[in-house]
Amino acid sequence: MHIDYLSTQIHYNEKGRGNPLVLLHGFLESKEIWKDFAAELSAKRQVISIDLPGHGESGNFAETHTMRDMAKAVKAVLEKLKVQEASFVGHSMGGYVSLEFQNIFPTICKSLVLVNSTPQADSEERKANRDRAAALVLKNKKAFVSMAISNLLTPENNKVFKSQIEVLKNRTLQFSTEGIYAAILGMKIRTDNTGHFAKFNRQKIIVAGENDPILDYNTIKNIASRSKSEFKSLPDGHLSFLENKNALLEILKFID
Template sequence: MEINHKNTSIHYATKGSGNPLILLHGFLESLEIWKDFQDKLSEKRQVVCIDLPGHGRSGCIDAIHTMREMALTVKAVLDILNIEKAFFAGHSMGGYVNLEFQNIFPTIPTGLALINSTPKADSEERSINRDKSTRLVSKNKEAFVNMAISNLLTPENNKKFEPQVDELKHRALNFPTEGITAALQGMKIRADHSRLLESIKKPKYIIAGKNDPILDYKEIKKVSAICKTRFLSYPDGHLAFIENKNELMEFLHFID
């Protein structure tokens, strides 16, 4: 299904009814990562998945897709579906969008989960790397996509989950270059929402991988404690929806 938002086609999928759950994908991902989750979880509730701007089958809105722009896109989909309350779960970049949505529309989320994500803003080093990545994408998108996705897992899990990782790469290579760079630049300038997360009184969770190559496990555990979120620990890397699929499915099945 699609809506026209700011003269741009935005693709989404909805299944089931009642007690909505919004699943937001990460950078270089699409709503396809949630297919099995949507099929299973929609047996007891409405599950909505959205291709964020410049990803999947959604078009590009601007040269920079800020987290605010992405959150407004999510709101446009929810308006079409007449959803006024929902639980939000976001993977990686989807977690950033999740928090920005909470910042703009605090009465809509009934709770939120950050999956392999953080409320912290980019460090100076990370910000510099975003610019390097932007240049690499423009020069050689295939090399960047292969490297970026492989770097999300340990070498062992790259081999163990090779078919799923290859599928991720194949889909990402079909995303427009400008969509990838727009997301990189949007993530680079995102706000630090640590205080926002700490202030939230509704159910909130952080899910972290002990062997996440890009998010420091000890640091994110410390952030979780400061922000007073429930902390769930998985044994693998940055792609919980692949590496710890059963555990994540069970978690999402039981949240309200």
């Protein structure tokens, strides 16, 4: 399914009825990461998974896809489906988009779940890394995708989930270079939502991997404490939807 949006299309899947749950994937991912989650969760509610701009089957509409741009694309899908209130689960970049969605459309978001994500903006070091990533993807997309995805897991789990990682990499290689580049630029300039997230007084959960190579576990745990969020700890890396699939599914079953 898709909607026409600006100069392109935004694709999504929708299954089940009532109490909508929106699932947003991370950078270099697509709605396909949520396929098994949606199959299970849609037995009791409406589940909507969306390909964010430049990812999956969705196209591009700007040189830079800011988190606000992506949030507005999500809103367009929800308008098509006549969804007036929903819970949001965002993995990594999907968490950034969920936070920005709540900023722009505060009456719609009833729950926020950040999975391997953070409300913090990029540090200067991280911004420099984004610049290097942007340059590499323009030079050699295949090399960038392989390196970037492998870096999300521990070395051990790269072996354990080798076949699934290959599927993820091959799927990502179908994304346009422009779409990947636009997301990198958008993540680099995103605003810090730490204070805003702390003020959000409805259900909020942060899920963190103890061995996440990208996000410091103790920092995320402290953010959860300061923002009075429910904190869920998982034992592995940045791809909890893969590395700790069953445990994450159990957490998502208890979202209001």
